[in-house]
Amino acid sequence: MTTQSVAEGIDPQLEARCEAFRRDYRAVEAEIAKVIVGHKEVVEGVLTCLFAGGHALLEGVPGLGKTALIRALAGALNLKFSRIQFTPDLMPADVIGTNVIMEDEHGRRGFTFVPGPIFAQIILADEINRATPKTQSALLEAMQEKQVTAGGAVRPLQEPFFVMATQNPLEQEGTYPLPEAQLDRFFFKLLVKYSNREELKEILDRTTAGQHAEVRAVLDGPRILEHQQLVRRVVMAPHVQDYAIRLVLATHPQGRYAPPVVNQYVRIGASPRAAQAIALAAKVRALVDGRLHAAIEDVAGQVLPAMRHRIILNFEGEAEGITADAVLEKVIEATPPVAD
Numbered sequence: 001m002t003t004q005s006v007a008e009g010i011d012p013q014l015e016a017r018c019e020a021f022r023r024d025y026r027a028v029e030a031e032i033a034k035v036i037v038g039h040k041e042v043v044e045g046v047l048t049c050l051f052a053g054g055h056a057l058l059e060g061v062p063g064l065g066k067t068a069l070i071r072a073l074a075g076a077l078n079l080k081f082s083r084i085q086f087t088p089d090l091m092p093a094d095v096i097g098t099n100v101i102m103e104d105e106h107g108r109r110g111f112t113f114v115p116g117p118i119f120a121q122i123i124l125a126d127e128i129n130r131a132t133p134k135t136q137s138a139l140l141e142a143m144q145e146k147q148v149t150a151g152g153a154v155r156p157l158q159e160p161f162f163v164m165a166t167q168n169p170l171e172q173e174g175t176y177p178l179p180e181a182q183l184d185r186f187f188f189k190l191l192v193k194y195s196n197r198e199e200l201k202e203i204l205d206r207t208t209a210g211q212h213a214e215v216r217a218v219l220d221g222p223r224i225l226e227h228q229q230l231v232r233r234v235v236m237a238p239h240v241q242d243y244a245i246r247l248v249l250a251t252h253p254q255g256r257y258a259p260p261v262v263n264q265y266v267r268i269g270a271s272p273r274a275a276q277a278i279a280l281a282a283k284v285r286a287l288v289d290g291r292l293h294a295a296i297e298d299v300a301g302q303v304l305p306a307m308r309h310r311i312i313l314n315f316e317g318e319a320e321g322i323t324a325d326a327v328l329e330k331v332i333e334a335t336p337p338v339a340d
Contacts, residue, residue, distance in 0.1 A: 014233065014292060021227050021287050025051070027218040031076035034213035036069050037206070038199040045190040045305050046073060046164065051287075052280040053228045054187020055143055055163040057128075057178075057309065064192045066166040070124045075215035077224070079160070082120030086131035092138035099151045113151040118142050121158055121221060125165035129175045136182055139163065143185040160224045180312070187277050189309035234283035235293040241279065243337055244299045248275045250331045251311050259334035261327055265317030270310040277306040296337045304328050 025047060032043055042058065046069065049056040058066045074081040084095060097116035103109050117123070118139070128136060142148050143163055147156045165186070168175055183189070195203060206213070236244075250257040252269035262269070282298035308324040317327070 014230075017226075017230050018287055018290060018292055021051075021230055022290060024219050024223060024227065025288055028073070028076045031215045031218055032069065032072045034215055035072040036065055037202045038195050039065065039069065039192060042069065042190045042192055045188050046070075048281050048284045048302075049164075049187045050160075050162055050224065051227050051231055051284050052187060052277075053160070053231075054277060054280070055185065056165070057183070057186040057189045058164065058166045058192055059169060059189060060166075060192030062168060064194065066192050067124065067126055069192075070164045070166070072215055073164070074122050074124070076218055077122060078217040078220040079121040079162075079224075080158070081122050081124070082117040083124040083126060084117050085126050086128045086135070088130060088132060090131045090135050092135055095135065095138045096142075096148050096150045111151070113153070113155075115155075118148060119155075119157065121161055123161075123163045125163060127168060128165040129167040129178055131176065133176055133179050136176070136178055140182055140185065143182075158221075160221055160228065183309045184271055184273055186309060188281070188305040190305055191308075231280060231283045231287065233292075234286050236279060236283065237293065239338055240282075240294055240296055240299060242339060243296055243335070244275055244278045244282070246339065247278065247299070247303055247331060247335050248272075248307070250335050251307060251328075257335065259330055261330040261334075265313055265320075265322050265327055266311055267314035267317075268312040270307045274307045274310045278302045281306060300332055300337075303332055 028047060029043060036043065046056050046058075050073075058069070060066055084090075093116070095116050095118050097114050097119065099111040100114050101109055102112040125139065142157060142161070146159060146161045147154055149155070167178070246257050248270050249255055250259060251262055251266060251274075252258055253263050253266050255262075255269070258266075258269075278299055279294070281302040282294040285298045285301065286292070286294045304325055307328055311324050311327065313322060313324065313327070
């Protein structure tokens with residue numbers, strides 16, 4: 001226990017848990033780095049989702065390492081892993097499971113529920129937007145309620161339950177836009193971009209010279225649940241919370257806090273889930289920095305991944321090629337950290 005902790009009246013047990021959180025976070029990050037070169041912001045975003053108890057959506061063109069990143073994370077966690085490859089002919093029963101007629105040892109027949117791949121703890125929903133909206137929607141209840149209604153019964157999913165989905169940009173062939181209700185259930189939407197020259201050299205050195213990285217499991221389910229509970233104990237001062245609230249309200253067209261760019265280009269603003277995501281993500285980042293209180297900077301840094309998929313541009317915005325990120329950057333600029 002440090003002198004600063006005594007002076008500030010910090011619970012030594014909380015400080016010890018904070019240090020354990022940082023140690024586990026860095027351990028998982030190091031295991032992912034054995035496989036993934038660069039993409040620091042994406043890795044941080046995925047780990048933020050994990051420890052906040054949310055789900056992650058990764059978007060990028062094929063071949064940038066989205067699936068490899070998720071597989072590396074799955075390898076670093078001692079959790080039951082399941083991969084679902086989404087295709088146009090995939091049906092909801094292929095994801096959730098279905099009742100089948102089974103015959104017992106006495107020759108009696110009856111329905112038995114055969115669980116689908118959703119009954120795992122860490123789910124890779126690969127190329128989720130290549131399936132039809134009907135199949136995409138099969139994940140809605142699981143992602144929000146952590147349960148599945150199938151075979152006439154409600155079946156709970158084992159926690160921690162973490163969905164990581166990849167999607168190709170919508171302008172590519174063979175893709176279906178995700179329903180807004182499902183997009184809203186993703187804690188973060190993370191953009192996976194091209195690697196730079198140095199990163200590509202490192203990728204080639206690793207993958208074309210016979211090297212094979214072994215990812216170790218360094219974190220288990222009970223420990224993750226403990227860290228998720230700790231995140232909710234991080235303090236967020238009223239003025240910091242109010243800053244997060246005003247950032248969300250600033251995305252609502254014609255609202256009190258909306259800047260001109262929102263009134264001009266946005267059709268629908270972010271939902272209350274956006275405020276929840278920003279607050280929890282800010283608390284995770286505070287813990288990573290060794291603090292038990294979230295700051296204004298923690299909040300501002302989570303706006304883009306938490307809200308880029310939760311605002312819908314109007315026709316003018318789409319016609320002019322305006323991006324959600326560009327609008328949100330203007331929202332951050334126009335929203336003062338402390339209310340007038």
